[in-house]
Amino acid sequence: MPPDLVIRDRAVAADPWRYVGVASADELAQALPEGPVAVPLAYWLEHGPELTRRGTPVGVWLKPDDEPARLAGHLEGLALVAVHFPKFTDGRGYSTATALRRRLGWRGELRAFGDVGRDQLFYLARVGFDSFRLADHRDPRSALGAFDDFSLRYQGSVDDPVPLFRKRGDPPREARRG
Amino acid sequence: MVGSLSKTDPQPSSHMYRYDDHDRAIVAQRVAQFRDQTRRFLAGELSEDEFRPLRLQNGLYIQRHAPMYRIAVPYGLLASRQLRKLAEIVRKYDRGYGHFSTRTNLQLNWPKLEDVPEIYAELASVEMHSIQTSGNDIRNITTDHFAGVAPDELVDPRPYAEILRQWSTFHPEFAYLPRKFKIALNAAAEDRTVLRIHDIGIELVKSAEGELGLRFYAGGGMGRTPVLAPVIREFVPWRHMLTYCTAILRVYNRYGRRDNIWKARIKILVKSLGVEEFARRVEDEWADLQDSPDVITDAELARVARHFAPPAYEELPASDPSHARHIETNRAFARWAERNVHAHRVPGYAAVTLSLKQPGVPPGDITGDQMDVVADLADRYSFGELRVSHEQNLVLADVRKRDLFAVWEAAKAAGLATPTVGLLTNIISCPGGDFCSLANAKSIPIALAIQERFDDLDYLHDIGELDLNISGCMNSCGHHHVGHIGILGVDKNGSEWYQVSIGGRQGKAAALGQVIGPSFAAAEMPDVVEKLIDTYLALRHADERFVDTVDRVGLAPFKARVYGEARELARAA
Numbered sequence: 185m186p187p188d189l190v191i192r193d194r195a196v197a198a199d200p201w202r203y204v205g206v207a208s209a210d211e212l213a214q215a216l217p218e219g220p221v222a223v224p225l226a227y228w229l230e231h232g233p234e235l236t237r238r239g240t241p242v243g244v245w246l247k248p249d250d251e252p253a254r255l256a257g258h259l260e261g262l263a264l265v266a267v268h269f270p271k272f273t274d275g276r277g278y279s280t281a282t283a284l285r286r287r288l289g290w291r292g293e294l295r296a297f298g299d300v301g302r303d304q305l306f307y308l309a310r311v312g313f314d315s316f317r318l319a320d321h322r323d324p325r326s327a328l329g330a331f332d333d334f335s336l337r338y339q340g341s342v343d344d345p346v347p348l349f350r351k352r353g354d355p356p357r358e359a360r361r362g
Numbered sequence: 363m364v365g366s367l368s369k370t371d372p373q374p375s376s377h378m379y380r381y382d383d384h385d386r387a388i389v390a391q392r393v394a395q396f397r398d399q400t401r402r403f404l405a406g407e408l409s410e411d412e413f414r415p416l417r418l419q420n421g422l423y424i425q426r427h428a429p430m431y432r433i434a435v436p437y438g439l440l441a442s443r444q445l446r447k448l449a450e451i452v453r454k455y456d457r458g459y460g461h462f463s464t465r466t467n468l469q470l471n472w473p474k475l476e477d478v479p480e481i482y483a484e485l486a487s488v489e490m491h492s493i494q495t496s497g498n499d500i501r502n503i504t505t506d507h508f509a510g511v512a513p514d515e516l517v518d519p520r521p522y523a524e525i526l527r528q529w530s531t532f533h534p535e536f537a538y539l540p541r542k543f544k545i546a547l548n549a550a551a552e553d554r555t556v557l558r559i560h561d562i563g564i565e566l567v568k569s570a571e572g573e574l575g576l577r578f579y580a581g582g583g584m585g586r587t588p589v590l591a592p593v594i595r596e597f598v599p600w601r602h603m604l605t606y607c608t609a610i611l612r613v614y615n616r617y618g619r620r621d622n623i624w625k626a627r628i629k630i631l632v633k634s635l636g637v638e639e640f641a642r643r644v645e646d647e648w649a650d651l652q653d654s655p656d657v658i659t660d661a662e663l664a665r666v667a668r669h670f671a672p673p674a675y676e677e678l679p680a681s682d683p684s685h686a687r688h689i690e691t692n693r694a695f696a697r698w699a700e701r702n703v704h705a706h707r708v709p710g711y712a713a714v715t716l717s718l719k720q721p722g723v724p725p726g727d728i729t730g731d732q733m734d735v736v737a738d739l740a741d742r743y744s745f746g747e748l749r750v751s752h753e754q755n756l757v758l759a760d761v762r763k764r765d766l767f768a769v770w771e772a773a774k775a776a777g778l779a780t781p782t783v784g785l786l787t788n789i790i791s792c793p794g795g796d797f798c799s800l801a802n803a804k805s806i807p808i809a810l811a812i813q814e815r816f817d818d819l820d821y822l823h824d825i826g827e828l829d830l831n832i833s834g835c836m837n838s839c840g841h842h843h844v845g846h847i848g849i850l851g852v853d854k855n856g857s858e859w860y861q862v863s864i865g866g867r868q869g870k871a872a873a874l875g876q877v878i879g880p881s882f883a884a885a886e887m888p889d890v891v892e893k894l895i896d897t898y899l900a901l902r903h904a905d906e907r908f909v910d911t912v913d914r915v916g917l918a919p920f921k922a923r924v925y926g927e928a929r930e931l932a933r934a935a
Contacts, residue, residue: 274538278615282612303399307535349528349658
């Protein structure tokens with residue numbers, strides 16, 4: 185079987201992470217799989233210390249309605265924070281990411297996974313995601329161009345907090361397809 | 363001076379926002395992005411479910427007969443060269459006409475899906491687009507159609523509207539909201555924007571110390587649960603317009619309901635949390651944004667405001683003798699001047715409504731040839747610009763009083779001088795079931811039947827001011843909740859019925875209408891309206907408008923007249 189793929193730093197790489205408890209919470213009652221695992225927020229808050237003792241990378245993943253503020257003081261020991269998109273039209277994760285980056289100061293890897301496709305990548309990258317696990321039927325290799333759909337941004341966000349109006353005087357950057 | 367604003371002028375003076383290289387690049391890149399998305403959809407690489415939100419964020423619906431394509435007219439402002447381009451587009455890609463909506467956008471009813479990227483590119487050539495005219499995102503910003511010329515205005519709201527337009531364009535955090543999101547701005551003493559039916563309503567105000575700021579309303583909306591937005595915060599310094607909007611949108615994006623499309627608007631969230639708790643959460647988010655670079659600078663406000671500098675008005679006496687003479691000698695002109703000419707802050711000037719409520723034509727519809735006429739009139743008489751009003755008419759905002767007669771004659775010849783602004787037949791109507799796949803019932807035939815019944819201008823003027831608004835479904839695109847008479851299309855066991863409400867109103871004293879009783883068949887509607895009018899005429903005090911009489915006497919006499927006869931018939935049977 186080909187390896188699972190993820191986009192990191194705008195390049196396609198193998199994804200070693202297992203996201204536990206997404207399909208069913210029952211998975212958490214069994215022994216966790218070997219290797220890097222991302223667990224639900226509540227599980228991380230309860231079992232954090234024992235998970236970090238496993239000696240393999242530990243991540244946490246958030247549902248759309250999880251309060252990112254609950255991670256305050258619990259970011260240490262995490263190698264990944266992931267935000268799940270059950271449907272790409274559910275945009276709560278964009279505000280979750282903004283809160284993680286801006287209010288909680290998470291500087292590590294922030295991943296969007298679930299129903300994620302090429303046409304969401306530009307906005308996802310803007311709000312602070314830096315890795316992307318696309319929906320299984322999507323080929324990440326054909327999606328990399330999406331990060332360059334726009335060369336300019338009117339408003340500030342996590343990727344660049346300075347809105348266009350504070351740099352109108354600068355010479356415009358080369359438009360990719362303008 | 364006005365004559366120099368010809369089509370061939372290489373540098374026509376402009377009093378509206380003009381793109382620079384940045385704005386041009388952003389729109390061009392959007393066109394390229396959408397062209398590629400459409401290509402992938404047609405090639406089967408994107409499913410219908412995947413393509414739908416993308417096309418909606420570019421104003422493209424798939425409708426009954428063909429796609430419907432909605433072109434943005436930001437805060438209702440258009441240049442003549444843009445209107446000429448729209449005329450060209452409706453002739454080349456559609457059936458020679460378009461429809462102006464209550465959100466001041468232009469809708470094309472018959473484009474081909476594969477042509478839409480081409481139309482988009484043509485729009486970009488005149489600094490237009492269709493960005494976020496649909497979808498669960500921040501929609502076209504609207505404001506007063508008399509902005510900049512209204513005598514009762516505190517400041518010109520258009521620079522603020524443009525700053526909001528840019529901020530909301532491709533906002534990465536708010537592209538997949540629970541539902542659509544509409545923002546309006548008002549800066550006048552009277553409210554001509556129906557501010558409080560918006561998700562966010564922003565009123566420009568001055569503090570006791572004379573500082574300019576914003577009063578924020580949030581959680582208004584129509585639809586199945588109509589709500590007039592409550593005040594969320596009395597005063598926000600103007601430079602925090604974007605940060606405060608961000609705070610509101612963030613609370614909505616995180617906590618608005620997504621499980622039920624009918625409960626997903628921000629009004630439901632504000633109601634369920636309560637205004638105080640909602641405001642508290644907004645304040646909490648806002649506290650974190652105080653030092654954000656999105657705080658607007660003096661330089662940016664000044665830069666944008668320069669685009670809206672007043673045109674070079676002539677110094678004129680307040681009244682014009684030739685205009686006064688025409689009023690005295692020409693009754694039809696006088697009637698038009700009474701209804702369709704509006705006060706202007708500059709002496710000797712007036713604003714003019716070019717009516718899109720010609721009898722026999724769907725409200726808000728305009729042909730490409732009429733667009734050309736309006737563009738010529740704008741060039742010749744109104745500094746090359748015009749506005750779209752939420753009542754689905756066009757406005758020439760800067761006409762010299764001595765030119766009013768000439769404007770009237772030209773408008774009349776083009777079917778644009780129906781003298782009924784503010785009267786019963788100046789009907790606001792959505793496209794309804796003839797075009798829209800969301801509609802429960804047709805709207806246009808009801809509008810046309812009522813216009814036909816009330817075709818006597820003397821009678822109409824005697825009835826006086828009356829807003830009649832029609833929506834073909836609960837989405838309320840025809841603003842029926844705030845009509846003095848509101849008509850709503852409903853579906854009962856697969857057939858079309860119409861529910862009638864009275865007592866709604868727009869303006870500072872905005873109110874929602876009350877349903878008078880069981881709904882009616884389409885054929886009954888002109889009679890029902892006539893009975894409502896008869897009741898009013900029998901009960902009214904001098905100078906009392908229909909809606910004032912409803913307020914004073916209540917629903918009972920109107921119900922008795924409309925339903926009384928039916929009940930008697932039922933009893934006799």
